[in-house]
Amino acid sequence: MKTQGLLDVIKEINNLKTKKIIKDYAIGGGIAKSYYLEPQFTYDLDLFILIDSMDDFHNVYDHFRREKCKIENVFITIKGVPVQFLPSFIHPLIQEAIKNSKKIYVDKIRTKVLTVEYLIATLLISFRQKDKYTIVQLLPSANMDLLKRVLKQFTNKEYPILERFKEITEKK
Numbered sequence: 001m002k003t004q005g006l007l008d009v010i011k012e013i014n015n016l017k018t019k020k021i022i023k024d025y026a027i028g029g030g031i032a033k034s035y036y037l038e039p040q041f042t043y044d045l046d047l048f049i050l051i052d053s054m055d056d057f058h059n060v061y062d063h064f065r066r067e068k069c070k071i072e073n074v075f076i077t078i079k080g081v082p083v084q085f086l087p088s089f090i091h092p093l094i095q096e097a098i099k100n101s102k103k104i105y106v107d108k109i110r111t112k113v114l115t116v117e118y119l120i121a122t123l124l125i126s127f128r129q130k131d132k133y134t135i136v137q138l139l140p141s142a143n144m145d146l147l148k149r150v151l152k153q154f155t156n157k158e159y160p161i162l163e164r165f166k167e168i169t170e171k172k
Contacts, residue, residue, distance in 0.1 A: 003107070005079055005080045005081040006031070006045065006081065006106065007106060007107055007109055008078070008079035008080075008081070009045055009078045009079055009081045009083060010106060010109050010111045011109060012078055012079065013025055013047060013111075014109070014110070014111070016060070016063065019063075021056075021059055021060060021063055022049045022050060022051055022056075022060065023049075023050040023051060023052075024049075024050040024098050024099075024112070025047050025048060025049045025050065025098065025112065026047075026048050026097060026098045026101035026112040026113060026114050027045065027046070027047060027048075027111060027112065027113045027114065028046045028047070028048050028086070028097070028113075028114045028119060028122055029042070029044070029045070029046025029084075030042030030043075030044070030046070031045055031046070031113075032046075032113045032114045032119050033119065033134055033137075033138070035104070035113050036116055036119070036138060036141055037134075037137055037138065043082060044075060044081070044082040044083060044084055045081055045082070045083045045084070046083075046084050046086060047083055047084070047085050047086065048086045048088065048094050048097060048098050048114065048122070049085050049086065049087055049088065049098075050088045050095060050098045050099075051087050051088060051089065052088075052089060053089060054089070056087070057085070057087045057089075060085055061076070064076045064078065091125065091154070091159070092154060093118070093121055093122065093125065093150075093154040093159075093161075094122070096118070096150070096153075096154070097114050097115075097118035097119075097121065097122060098112070100115060100118060101113060101114050101115060101118070102114075102115050116138050116141045116142045116143075116147075117142050117143060117146045117147040117150055118150065119138065120135050120138055120139070120142060120147060120165075121147070121150050121151060121154060121161060123135050123138075124151070124159075124161035124164045124165055125159050125161060127164055132168055135165075135168055136168065139169070147165075148162075151165050
């Protein structure tokens with residue numbers, strides 16, 4: 001992903017916040033991983049957005065339809081960058097992850113990125129093979145007490161993230 005495309009998307013997302021289409025957001029996924037580890041190519045930008053309802057989520061899509069952005073499957077292509085929006089109402093962890101995200105600047109543009117601990121927790125929700133590998137890479141940078149508190153707080157039957165974490169760390 002080109003840096004200019006990412007900067008353009010961050011500006012657009014900050015604009016969504018200014019217009020009150022979303023309350024807040026934080027960068028997750030591969031871009032967040034690249035913030036903490038050595039940068040790697042990633043196809044898309046995962047944005048965790050703080051909104052209250054499915055109607056609010058539809059408002060995000062409606063905004064980008066009016067802007068003539070390409071919408072395909074779960075991706076909205078903004079300034080040439082495929083963006084996947086993950087709304088906070090799908091899991092309480094996402095809301096907390098956004099609220100506790102790290103404020104950063106990318107080329108003098110303010111944005112937010114998930115902290116290592118919440119990034120790991122979100123990767124434990126998706127729990128793909130590449131996520132397991134990334135979690136192992138991120139662990140040395142994590143505050144283990146905070147991470148364990150987060151995992152205990154948000155584990156449930158549908159997403160047994162604490163058990164998944166133990167599965168990964170016991171293999172190390």
